[in-house]
Amino acid sequence: MSKINRDCLSIINISSRREILDWRDEKLIYIDTHLNSHFTTLIYKLESYVTSYGLTNTFTNKDKVLAELDNIYRVWVDNTYKHFIESAGKQLMAIADKRDVNVNKYTEKNNFSFKFNSTPGIYVGVAIASLPIAMGAATISVGGFFGAIGVTAVSWPLALVGATVFSTISVTGWKVKKQKKLNDILKNVRQVYKDAIYKDQPNCECLRTKLHSEILSMATNFLEGIDDTI
Amino acid sequence: MIPFEIPLKYAQGLIDGSLLRIGTLIKDQSTGRIVGHIQETGLTSKLLEGFVGSPFSPIQAISGIGANFQLAHITNLLNTMKILQYANIGVSVVGIGVSAVGFAMMNNKLNKMQDSLNKLSSEVIIGFSELHSTLLREHFSKVTGLVEQAEQAYQLSSPERSWLKISSSLAEESSFFRGELGHYLKLNSFSEDIFSPLLQSFMTCSTARVECLMLASEIESAKDVAANHAKDCRYLFEPLTPSALANQTLNIEVSDSEISHQLAQKNEHFSLIINGLRDITDATSTKPILLDYLIEKGIDGREYIETINSNENEPLLILPVS
Numbered sequence: 001m002s003k004i005n006r007d008c009l010s011i012i013n014i015s016s017r018r019e020i021l022d023w024r025d026e027k028l029i030y031i032d033t034h035l036n037s038h039f040t041t042l043i044y045k046l047e048s049y050v051t052s053y054g055l056t057n058t059f060t061n062k063d064k065v066l067a068e069l070d071n072i073y074r075v076w077v078d079n080t081y082k083h084f085i086e087s088a089g090k091q092l093m094a095i096a097d098k099r100d101v102n103v104n105k106y107t108e109k110n111n112f113s114f115k116f117n118s119t120p121g122i123y124v125g126v127a128i129a130s131l132p133i134a135m136g137a138a139t140i141s142v143g144g145f146f147g148a149i150g151v152t153a154v155s156w157p158l159a160l161v162g163a164t165v166f167s168t169i170s171v172t173g174w175k176v177k178k179q180k181k182l183n184d185i186l187k188n189v190r191q192v193y194k195d196a197i198y199k200d201q202p203n204c205e206c207l208r209t210k211l212h213s214e215i216l217s218m219a220t221n222f223l224e225g226i227d228d229t230i
Numbered sequence: 231m232i233p234f235e236i237p238l239k240y241a242q243g244l245i246d247g248s249l250l251r252i253g254t255l256i257k258d259q260s261t262g263r264i265v266g267h268i269q270e271t272g273l274t275s276k277l278l279e280g281f282v283g284s285p286f287s288p289i290q291a292i293s294g295i296g297a298n299f300q301l302a303h304i305t306n307l308l309n310t311m312k313i314l315q316y317a318n319i320g321v322s323v324v325g326i327g328v329s330a331v332g333f334a335m336m337n338n339k340l341n342k343m344q345d346s347l348n349k350l351s352s353e354v355i356i357g358f359s360e361l362h363s364t365l366l367r368e369h370f371s372k373v374t375g376l377v378e379q380a381e382q383a384y385q386l387s388s389p390e391r392s393w394l395k396i397s398s399s400l401a402e403e404s405s406f407f408r409g410e411l412g413h414y415l416k417l418n419s420f421s422e423d424i425f426s427p428l429l430q431s432f433m434t435c436s437t438a439r440v441e442c443l444m445l446a447s448e449i450e451s452a453k454d455v456a457a458n459h460a461k462d463c464r465y466l467f468e469p470l471t472p473s474a475l476a477n478q479t480l481n482i483e484v485s486d487s488e489i490s491h492q493l494a495q496k497n498e499h500f501s502l503i504i505n506g507l508r509d510i511t512d513a514t515s516t517k518p519i520l521l522d523y524l525i526e527k528g529i530d531g532r533e534y535i536e537t538i539n540s541n542e543n544e545p546l547l548i549l550p551v552s
Contacts, residue, residue, distance in 0.1 A: 004263065008262045011516075011519075014515045017468070018512055025472055025504060028471050032476075033497070223468065
């Protein structure tokens with residue numbers, strides 16, 4: 001390769017690395033700053049459901065209530081995930097496309113600086129292989145999508161279901177303290193879903209961590225594909 | 231004579247987007263080719279020597295530096311860095327182009343860092359034990375001694391051998407500080423007070439090595455050192471994200487709403503630091519390209535260093551690529 005080509009390629013590599021790092025950092029901050037407003041929407045839906053279902057029905061049909069709450073959560077995760085990851089994936093593709101154009105425009109053909117012995121198009125595919133959207137998310141059912149991104153349904157600990165969330169109903173005179181009991185239930189619902197979104201458990205990452213991991217792995221895949229020999 | 235130009239000549243192109251700065255070089259957007267290398271001068275380091283504060287302070291902070299220099303020089307540096315679209319002065323840690331700090335001034339910087347580390351060792355900071363502090367002081371002293379020897383070598387009748395010897399000793403110190411930085415960045419806590427001196431020490435070792443090799447007219451070796459340093463910077467700094475640093479330093483003993491507010495502030499603060507580290511990484515990545523150009527044009531390393539060090543009229547120059 002001529003020196004001019006080598007220099008052009010080095011510059012393209014340096015620019016691409018910087019662009020991808022800036023993209024990654026911006027997306028991670030965006031998740032941190034916007035996940036909370038999405039969470040507020042979820043809580044509103046969950047609370048509305050419990051409130052509209054009524055205290056007596058909630059008490060007598062707790063399995064149905066829990067299933068429906070999880071259903072609301074699944075749909076919300078689906079939308080939230082798409083909001084954060086799908087748009088990020090599109091931006092990543094745009095960076096990759098720009099790189100392809102620059103490599104083709106400014107360097108001799110067959111001198112692509114990719115570690116993978118392939119064309120840039122295939123390389124981009126490798127970078128975003130971890131993305132569920134790359135598998136055709138539009139056709140995946142809600143449940144399938146949910147599973148595809150490795151988010152499990154919120155697990156309600158038996159003790160919590162029996163003792164904390166609904167125990168207030170069975171203890172004493174619920175007619176008298178109806179509003180307080182409803183508030184207790186709502187508080188517990190909020191806490192369980194908040195933990196699922198923000199708090200990592202020993203064997204289960206929370207949604208925020210999963211979203212971060214997706215962005216990090218897409219960026220890492222891309223960076224690993226760029227030859228770092230300047 | 232080395233044909234430097236003033237950056238103002240490139241200002242319009244940078245503003246209208248026909249030219250783009252990447253690291254410390256300027257490329258033509260339509261051809262993709264390099265049109266010039268940005269090079270700091272002895273004046274830049276003198277101006278920034280009076281600056282006290284974080285190495286990742288915003289560019290505007292330059293306007294507040296010492297009054298020993300004509301305001302025109304400070305304004306010129308501030309404006310040029312703005313035109314070149316640097317977000318903060320972090321890049322000056324590694325030098326814009328080949329470092330023009332000079333060994334004597336490097337020593338002043340090292341002494342200042344040692345003072346701040348001594349202060350830190352008297353405070354209880356996670357990841358900074360007394361034992362650790364003693365070890366760091368030991369290595370600081372070695373680097374200070376080596377840089378002092380490099381300055382004294384100018385007085386020798388044939389200093390080249392000394393510069394080469396000093397360069398290999400600096401390689402060992404560079405490796406030590408790289409290891410310390412790597413270790414520190416893996417800890418689950420982050421303090422700029424510890425990170426900054428470690429970073430500056432690592433950078434000083436590398437820039438001093440490159441300078442020694444250039445003075446000894448071994449530009450090929452200088453280029454290899456610069457290329458390896460660039461790899462080290464990518465390895466160390468690319469995994470860092472503002473979001474992770476913000477979360478590491480959060481005070482979680484506050485309410486949810488306060489955490490959100492705190493997180494937003496910290497994200498902004500660490501974005502500035504990370505941006506500075508990215509500028510440093512890009513600057514180190516483009517340095518080998520500059521050195522390659524000097525080799526191609528047969529420019530002598532010592533002549534280059536002495537020319538940029540002695541320039542006291544312009545803080546930044548452009549070496550046009552023909």
